[in-house]
Amino acid sequence: MLTIDQLTKTYTAGDTALREVTFRVPRGQVVGLIGPSGAGKSTLIRCINRLVEPTSGAIRLGETDLVRLGRRELRQARRRIGMIFQEYALVERLTVMENVLSGRLGYVPFWRSFTRRFPGRDIENAYRLLDRVGLLEHANKRADALSGGQRQRVGIARALAQEPELLLVDEPTASLDPRTSRQIMRLITEICTERQLPAIVNIHDVPLAQQFVDRLVGLRAGQVVFDNAPDRLDEATLTDIYGAEDWTGTDEDEDAPDNANETRDALRLAGTAT
Amino acid sequence: MTPDSAYSRRWRRPPQLVTTRGWRLMLPLLVLAYLVLALGSLEVDAGRVVEGLSRGARFVQGFLQPDFTSRWQDIRQGLIESLTMTLTATVVGVLVSVPIGIGAARNLSPRPVYLVCRSIVAVSRSLQEIIIAIFLVAMFGFGPFAGFLTLAFASIGFVAKLLADDIEEASASQIEAIRATGASGWQLIHYAIQPQVMPRLIGLSLYRLDINFRESAVIGIVGAGGIGATLNTAIDRYEYDSAGAILLLVIAIVMLSEYGSSHLRKYLQ
Numbered sequence: 001m002l003t004i005d006q007l008t009k010t011y012t013a014g015d016t017a018l019r020e021v022t023f024r025v026p027r028g029q030v031v032g033l034i035g036p037s038g039a040g041k042s043t044l045i046r047c048i049n050r051l052v053e054p055t056s057g058a059i060r061l062g063e064t065d066l067v068r069l070g071r072r073e074l075r076q077a078r079r080r081i082g083m084i085f086q087e088y089a090l091v092e093r094l095t096v097m098e099n100v101l102s103g104r105l106g107y108v109p110f111w112r113s114f115t116r117r118f119p120g121r122d123i124e125n126a127y128r129l130l131d132r133v134g135l136l137e138h139a140n141k142r143a144d145a146l147s148g149g150q151r152q153r154v155g156i157a158r159a160l161a162q163e164p165e166l167l168l169v170d171e172p173t174a175s176l177d178p179r180t181s182r183q184i185m186r187l188i189t190e191i192c193t194e195r196q197l198p199a200i201v202n203i204h205d206v207p208l209a210q211q212f213v214d215r216l217v218g219l220r221a222g223q224v225v226f227d228n229a230p231d232r233l234d235e236a237t238l239t240d241i242y243g244a245e246d247w248t249g250t251d252e253d254e255d256a257p258d259n260a261n262e263t264r265d266a267l268r269l270a271g272t273a274t
Numbered sequence: 275m276t277p278d279s280a281y282s283r284r285w286r287r288p289p290q291l292v293t294t295r296g297w298r299l300m301l302p303l304l305v306l307a308y309l310v311l312a313l314g315s316l317e318v319d320a321g322r323v324v325e326g327l328s329r330g331a332r333f334v335q336g337f338l339q340p341d342f343t344s345r346w347q348d349i350r351q352g353l354i355e356s357l358t359m360t361l362t363a364t365v366v367g368v369l370v371s372v373p374i375g376i377g378a379a380r381n382l383s384p385r386p387v388y389l390v391c392r393s394i395v396a397v398s399r400s401l402q403e404i405i406i407a408i409f410l411v412a413m414f415g416f417g418p419f420a421g422f423l424t425l426a427f428a429s430i431g432f433v434a435k436l437l438a439d440d441i442e443e444a445s446a447s448q449i450e451a452i453r454a455t456g457a458s459g460w461q462l463i464h465y466a467i468q469p470q471v472m473p474r475l476i477g478l479s480l481y482r483l484d485i486n487f488r489e490s491a492v493i494g495i496v497g498a499g500g501i502g503a504t505l506n507t508a509i510d511r512y513e514y515d516s517a518g519a520i521l522l523l524v525i526a527i528v529m530l531s532e533y534g535s536s537h538l539r540k541y542l543q
Contacts, residue, residue, distance in 0.1 A: 105461045
């Protein structure tokens with residue numbers, strides 16, 4: 001269980017990115033974090049594993065207050081938090097297997113990771129995860145030889161290799177086509193149910209979020225302005241989160257125009273990526 | 275055509291650098307005046323040019339009939355010395371450059387370490403090889419040892435700086451992802467940084483190998499051993515045919531290593 005209590009982040013330039021954000025995520029729940037660009041979604045999930053240092057407040061994972069950890073303890077706490085990234089953030093020149101095994105770095109001594117002699121249990125588990133995400137036969141390929149959807153599956157396997165107690169997911173579908181986006185979101189939510197993992201998913205695509213997550217939290221200018229079941233999100237709350245706009249067509253069953261945009265973007269991305 | 279249009283039909287690019295009209299006229303005149311005066315102080319002497327040209331003709335004659343045989347022992351020894359110096363200095367230089375390069379990368383190192391490493395790089399880069407060689411020959415005496423130290427020191431500035439710049443350009447998201455797994459500092463460098471910079475580091479080392487061989491011919495002239503010393507002796511003895519042979523060999527070796535390293539680098543990409 002993750003508890004975020006009065007979390008505030010002020011950057012040194014004086015901008016407040018987060019203002020007393022408070023919520024908790026019980027085991028097995030997938031929380032979608034929505035809000036306009038610059039609302040602090042990315043800062044919020046990076047505060048949890050302290051890739052960004054919070055200014056004040058508390059973040060408790062189980063019994064540990066993550067905000068107060070020293071360097072060593074922080075490394076140990078990070079092992080318990082798996083992270084999945086926008087644009088995958090795989091180390092492109094390493095093989096798929098090495099990328100998955102890098103999820104074990106916090107658990108093995110330097111000489112083991114340096115010589116690539118990971119414990120047999122870790123390797124077995126890495127194969128099992130690659131099989132779970134459907135990439136078993138790609139284990140020895142270089143990460144940059146895979147397609148976008150496949151890379152994100154490797155990213156998921158890497159996060160799971162940590163045997164995490166919490167998943168942080170940052171825009172997992174930002175550069176994927178609509179079909180792959182749905183497959184990736186389904187995979188993430190299935191895995192969270194299987195393992196009873198709590199997860200926070202930053203996501204721009206509101207209909208996609210409504211389709212897959214258990215609960216939505218809306219951020220605007222660093223403050224929580226919505227926290228409820230996905231089907232409770234209506235036009236008024238969307239306006240509250242994102243600002244005034246014509247929201248017709250945003251409901252999950254009639255997202256055609258939005259979808260067409262995505263397809264065009266996906267095609268463009270596929271064209272530049274290959 | 276609308277003659278009564280309110281918009282002007284003329285446009286000229288506004289002056290960009292010097293905006294006052296007076297200075298725009300004065301500046302070229304001042305530069306010209308300085309150029310004339312400076313040329314006057316150089317003692318341009320037609321007689322010396324003619325004399326020099328005839329001496330140059332003797333060089334060319336010597337080079338056209340290169341003599342590899344009469345000084346072959348010296349040339350062979352010089353070449354071996356140069357190649358030894360080059361290889362050892364490059365290996366040592368690169369090995370020392372890696373930690374300094376990591377230290378000089380702003381995205382990895384704490385501020386004090388960064389400043390120290392960047393200063394080492396700056397010192398090494400600001401001193402030209404010949405100047406370093408003069409110091410080191412004075413300190414450690416004539417011979418290839420001084421040359422080896424010179425080239426190793428110069429390699430550090432070159433490789434460490436370019437490596438550090440490359441590390442600073444490494445993808446931040448990959449670094450962040452490895453950091454998020456709970457990896458230690460060394461693991462971070464080995465898993466997130468090394469795969470990203472390795473091809474470049476190998477390319478840089480091969481390139482530096484080239485440069486070091488060329489420099490080894492130059493620093494020999496100030497006493498740091500190698501083929502440069504042999505070349506210097508040959509010219510001092512007016513043996514332009516031997517000097518020509520040496521130059522041809524240097525050119526051949528540089529071309530060979532250039533060709534070889536560019537091939538290797540292409541293969542590594």
